[in-house]
Amino acid sequence: RSKSTPPMVFHWFPFVGSAVTYGMDPYTFFHENRKRHGDVFTFLLLGRKVTVALGPKGSNLVLNGKLNEVSAEDVYGAVTVPVFGKEVVYDVPNAVLMEQKRFVKAGLSTENLHVYVGQIVDEVENFVANDSTFSALKAGKPAVIDTFQAMSEITILTASRTLQGQEIRESLDKSFADLYHDLDAGFTPINFIMPGLPLPANFRRDRAQQKMSRFYRDIVEKRRAAAEKGGLESAAGGYHDMIATLMEQKYKNGRPLSDIEIAHMMIALLMAGQHTSSATGSWALLRLASKPEVIRELYDEQVRVYGDGTPGSFRPLDYETNKTQLPILDSVIRETLRMHPPIHSIMRLALKDLPVPATMGGDGSAGKKSDTQTLIIPKGHSVLAAPGVSAIDPSLWPDAGEFKPSRWLEAGQLKGEESSSTSPSDTVDYGWGAVSTGANSPYLPFGAGRHRCIGEQFAYLQLGTIVATVVRGFEWEIEGGKFPEPDYTSMIVLPKAPARLVMRRRK
Numbered sequence: 001r002s003k004s005t006p007p008m009v010f011h012w013f014p015f016v017g018s019a020v021t022y023g024m025d026p027y028t029f030f031h032e033n034r035k036r037h038g039d040v041f042t043f044l045l046l047g048r049k050v051t052v053a054l055g056p057k058g059s060n061l062v063l064n065g066k067l068n069e070v071s072a073e074d075v076y077g078a079v080t081v082p083v084f085g086k087e088v089v090y091d092v093p094n095a096v097l098m099e100q101k102r103f104v105k106a107g108l109s110t111e112n113l114h115v116y117v118g119q120i121v122d123e124v125e126n127f128v129a130n131d132s133t134f135s136a137l138k139a140g141k142p143a144v145i146d147t148f149q150a151m152s153e154i155t156i157l158t159a160s161r162t163l164q165g166q167e168i169r170e171s172l173d174k175s176f177a178d179l180y181h182d183l184d185a186g187f188t189p190i191n192f193i194m195p196g197l198p199l200p201a202n203f204r205r206d207r208a209q210q211k212m213s214r215f216y217r218d219i220v221e222k223r224r225a226a227a228e229k230g231g232l233e234s235a236a237g238g239y240h241d242m243i244a245t246l247m248e249q250k251y252k253n254g255r256p257l258s259d260i261e262i263a264h265m266m267i268a269l270l271m272a273g274q275h276t277s278s279a280t281g282s283w284a285l286l287r288l289a290s291k292p293e294v295i296r297e298l299y300d301e302q303v304r305v306y307g308d309g310t311p312g313s314f315r316p317l318d319y320e321t322n323k324t325q326l327p328i329l330d331s332v333i334r335e336t337l338r339m340h341p342p343i344h345s346i347m348r349l350a351l352k353d354l355p356v357p358a359t360m361g362g363d364g365s366a367g368k369k370s371d372t373q374t375l376i377i378p379k380g381h382s383v384l385a386a387p388g389v390s391a392i393d394p395s396l397w398p399d400a401g402e403f404k405p406s407r408w409l410e411a412g413q414l415k416g417e418e419s420s421s422t423s424p425s426d427t428v429d430y431g432w433g434a435v436s437t438g439a440n441s442p443y444l445p446f447g448a449g450r451h452r453c454i455g456e457q458f459a460y461l462q463l464g465t466i467v468a469t470v471v472r473g474f475e476w477e478i479e480g481g482k483f484p485e486p487d488y489t490s491m492i493v494l495p496k497a498p499a500r501l502v503m504r505r506r507k
């Protein structure tokens with residue numbers, strides 16, 4: 001069998017290659033080239049060769065690649081290390097990242113998640129009662145809000161109240177918010193593709209990172225001192241947040257985390273949760289606005305499960321009930337993530353030539369000349385998985401282009417992306433919990449394999465509690481009635497501005 005490299009996407013300009021067509025609308029770019037070249041093809045992205053591997057088999061090839069075959073840190077390091085800081089996530093060998101993921105999972109315990117639900121409700125209700133964007137409601141008029149802006153504020157309020165902790169929550173309206181904005185401005189795909197440019201935004205990012213790092217280290221030092229003075233045995237000092245958890249964790253070799261590692265893990269988690277939840281929360285509210293009958297179903301679910309007999313009043317949301325008795329709320333978040341996964345391209349660096357499984361070569365139809373050749377992705381290429389392409393593939397999903405949460409409630413659907421059977425061969429543990437071995441699923445919004453997300457439970461709890469609280473108090477529709485286009489050019493897929501909602505208090 002002769003060896004061949006994947007077909008190259010045609011491009012007019014050297015170096016720039018397909019950067020603009022890919023960057024502006026990745027899904028159209030993937031779809032067009034899949035028709036022409038099949039599931040595996042290479043494009044030029046500002047001087048870098050990127051080989052796309054589409055379909056569930058392509059996701060499996062990239063997400064379940066071996067440690068010595070593909071590397072995440074070699075692709076993500078340039079854009080994440082200057083933002084998160086040194087000694088964490090993509091600045092450390094993968095074995096250390098696996099331990100750091102275990103530490104974070106310890107902080108997302110059921111006991112802590114229980115506490116978080118009430119805190120999130122409190123933050124959402126305060127925001128709606130006090131924030132100026134909702135002031136029209138006091139005069140009995142509808143409030144017109146910028147969806148993404150409101151969700152960004154609610155997300156950072158709820159994430160800092162729960163995961164980040166009291167000191168961060170109390171500093172949000174002051175210096176910390178400015179630091180966050182400067183840091184966030186440096187979290188852009190430009191630094192992916194052209195790292196280390198002397199851009200003013202990159203200098204602001206570096207200064208903000210240093211100040212934020214010091215801010216967190218001061219919190220850790222103060223808590224440690226207070227715990228010692230108070231004679232408390234654990235440095236956690238009775239806090240339920242992630243800082244307390246990380247202060248108590250130890251690596252396998254017995255070493256506790258340094259203050260720098262704690263500070264930089266916290267910055268990484270702040271960025272992780274902020275972008276994914278604000279984007280997903282925005283898409284959920286916008287999709288619901290386009291399907292008022294689903295808002296109605298969510299409201300009726302709240303009445304059924306939490307109603308206390310008086311119309312319009314409910315028992316307080318709680319973790320257990322949210323997790324087990326609100327299937328419609330769950331399906332709304334699931335369906336939002338099917339249509340709007342925040343990360344459209346998951347990338348790795350090929351550390352060696354990667355053979356492509358024979359069934360993936362060519363356009364996958366047997367008998368083509370290409371099935372006599374094994375496709376090899378050359379060492380040095382970036383490899384890209386786009387699970388979102390299969391999540392909207394009409395050959396895999398009936399009414400793929402329609403927002404239809406009920407599709408998840410039909411018999412046996414709620415198993416989600418991983419098969420429900422948990423026989424040993426189906427799961428593997430990289431050091432931070434069991435994950436499914438199969439990444440050849442058409443639904444992988446949280447990724448798969450050793451780099452799979454560990455924030456899923458927190459994300460569902462945070463988004464579910466926010467949506468349930470908004471549904472209890474409001475009805476809403478899209479201002480101007482037009483569903484917004486996605487903006488693919490930032491790190492996470494956002495609704496193109498302006499995307500406004502008209503919010504009315506329920507009678």
Ligand code: HEM
Nearest residue numbers: 269272273276280343346445446447451452453454455459
């Ligand atoms: C709707 C919400 C979220 C979505 C859709 C999401 C999606 C993802 C995806 C696709 C990956 C895999 C990336 C890759 O393979 O390169 C990932 C990894 C990760 N996510 Fe999330 N995420 C979400 C929320 C969160 C939250 C709230 C946290 C933290 C509290 C978080 C922390 C992480 C971490 C630590 C990783 C591991 C990265 C690695 O091992 O390389 N995520 N997430």
Ligand SMILES: N#Cc1ccc(COc2ccc(/C=C/c3ccc(C(F)(F)[C@](O)(Cn4cnnn4)c4ccc(F)cc4F)nc3)cc2)cc1
Nearest residue numbers: 019020023076089189268269271272273276343345489491
């Ligand atoms: N011309 C042009 C032109 C060309 C192209 C484009 C657009 O091109 C692209 C290409 C790829 C991408 C990839 C998104 C991507 C990957 C990794 C990460 C991450 F690492 F950061 C994350 O996984 C994020 N995460 C996970 N869970 N929660 N957050 C993470 C992990 C752990 C962690 F602790 C903190 C984290 F937050 N973030 C985002 C985005 C845009 C624009 C213009």
